[in-house]
Amino acid sequence: MSTKELKMIRDEIKELRLLYKNLVDKVIPLEEPTASDKSSIKKKEKIVKESSLMKALD
Structure with missing residues:
Protein backbone atom coordinates (compact mmCIF):
# COMPACT_ATOMS: atom_id res chain seq x y z
CA MET A 1 0.00 0.00 0.00
CA SER A 2 1.16 3.47 -0.77
CA THR A 3 1.29 6.38 1.60
CA LYS A 4 -1.60 8.02 -0.23
CA GLU A 5 -3.80 4.95 0.25
CA LEU A 19 -20.27 9.66 12.56
CA TYR A 20 -20.43 6.93 15.21
CA LYS A 21 -19.87 9.47 18.00
CA ASN A 22 -22.67 11.69 16.67
CA LEU A 23 -24.99 8.71 16.39
CA VAL A 24 -24.30 7.60 19.95
CA ASP A 25 -24.83 11.15 21.22
CA ASP A 37 -27.98 10.94 42.03
CA LYS A 38 -24.87 12.66 43.38
CA SER A 39 -25.83 12.03 47.00
CA SER A 40 -26.64 8.39 46.25
CA ILE A 41 -23.23 7.90 44.65
CA LYS A 42 -21.37 9.45 47.59
CA LYS A 43 -23.47 7.85 50.33
CA LYS A 44 -22.08 4.76 52.03
CA GLU A 45 -24.54 1.93 52.27
CA LYS A 46 -24.92 -0.48 55.13
CA ILE A 47 -24.17 -4.11 54.37
CA VAL A 48 -27.03 -6.29 55.53
CA LYS A 49 -26.68 -9.87 56.71
CA GLU A 50 -28.46 -12.55 54.75
CA SER A 51 -30.68 -13.44 57.73
CA SER A 52 -31.92 -9.83 58.01
CA LEU A 53 -32.66 -9.79 54.31
CA MET A 54 -34.62 -13.04 54.51
CA LYS A 55 -36.65 -11.68 57.46
CA ALA A 56 -37.52 -8.56 55.47
CA LEU A 57 -38.61 -10.65 52.49
CA ASP A 58 -40.88 -12.94 54.54
Whole structure:
Protein backbone atom coordinates (compact mmCIF):
# COMPACT_ATOMS: atom_id res chain seq x y z
CA MET A 1 0.00 0.00 0.00
CA SER A 2 1.16 3.47 -0.77
CA THR A 3 1.29 6.38 1.60
CA LYS A 4 -1.60 8.02 -0.23
CA GLU A 5 -3.80 4.95 0.25
CA LEU A 6 -2.96 4.75 3.94
CA LYS A 7 -3.81 8.43 4.39
CA MET A 8 -7.16 7.88 2.67
CA ILE A 9 -7.92 4.93 4.95
CA ARG A 10 -6.94 6.95 8.01
CA ASP A 11 -9.20 9.83 6.92
CA GLU A 12 -12.10 7.45 6.35
CA ILE A 13 -11.62 5.92 9.79
CA LYS A 14 -11.65 9.39 11.37
CA GLU A 15 -14.87 10.20 9.54
CA LEU A 16 -16.48 6.93 10.63
CA ARG A 17 -15.49 7.58 14.24
CA LEU A 18 -17.06 11.04 14.09
CA LEU A 19 -20.27 9.66 12.56
CA TYR A 20 -20.43 6.93 15.21
CA LYS A 21 -19.87 9.47 18.00
CA ASN A 22 -22.67 11.69 16.67
CA LEU A 23 -24.99 8.71 16.39
CA VAL A 24 -24.30 7.60 19.95
CA ASP A 25 -24.83 11.15 21.22
CA LYS A 26 -28.25 11.23 19.58
CA VAL A 27 -29.30 7.81 20.85
CA ILE A 28 -27.86 8.17 24.36
CA PRO A 29 -27.77 11.86 25.28
CA LEU A 30 -25.35 12.85 28.01
CA GLU A 31 -27.18 13.94 31.15
CA GLU A 32 -25.78 15.61 34.21
CA PRO A 33 -26.52 13.74 37.45
CA THR A 34 -29.22 15.21 39.65
CA ALA A 35 -28.57 16.21 43.25
CA SER A 36 -30.24 12.97 44.33
CA ASP A 37 -27.98 10.94 42.03
CA LYS A 38 -24.87 12.66 43.38
CA SER A 39 -25.83 12.03 47.00
CA SER A 40 -26.64 8.39 46.25
CA ILE A 41 -23.23 7.90 44.65
CA LYS A 42 -21.37 9.45 47.59
CA LYS A 43 -23.47 7.85 50.33
CA LYS A 44 -22.08 4.76 52.03
CA GLU A 45 -24.54 1.93 52.27
CA LYS A 46 -24.92 -0.48 55.13
CA ILE A 47 -24.17 -4.11 54.37
CA VAL A 48 -27.03 -6.29 55.53
CA LYS A 49 -26.68 -9.87 56.71
CA GLU A 50 -28.46 -12.55 54.75
CA SER A 51 -30.68 -13.44 57.73
CA SER A 52 -31.92 -9.83 58.01
CA LEU A 53 -32.66 -9.79 54.31
CA MET A 54 -34.62 -13.04 54.51
CA LYS A 55 -36.65 -11.68 57.46
CA ALA A 56 -37.52 -8.56 55.47
CA LEU A 57 -38.61 -10.65 52.49
CA ASP A 58 -40.88 -12.94 54.54
